[in-house]
């Protein structure tokens with residue numbers, strides 16, 4: 001009898017916790033926004049992203065073919081992009097402006113052509 005009551009309480013608690021997490025994922029400020037970026041010889045998809053200065057993002061990085069990286073030199077960022085796996089990296093841009101990201105890992109003849117434009121806005 002006691003056990004059943006305990007289980008019921010635990011279930012109610014779990015359900016309410018799950019709904020709290022869902023609300024946060026739906027855009028509340030304490031959950032970083034996920035930005036999914038794919039690399040493929042010799043481009044990024046999307047080719048352009050817009051971020052807000054000072055906000056934290058979860059960059060969800062992967063490659064659709066060979067290993068690449070996403071390097072934003074001016075913002076001190078370099079994240080690995082591995083085939084068949086996602087690399088989640090938290091990133092908080094500290095400067096506004098337009099920046100060009102490139103590939104930091106040699107991936108073939110078109111390597112130097114890889115670029116992604118990062119717009120960082122003040123608000």
Ligand SMILES: [Cu+2]
Pocket residue numbers: 068069103104105106107108111112114
């Ligand atoms: Cu490359």
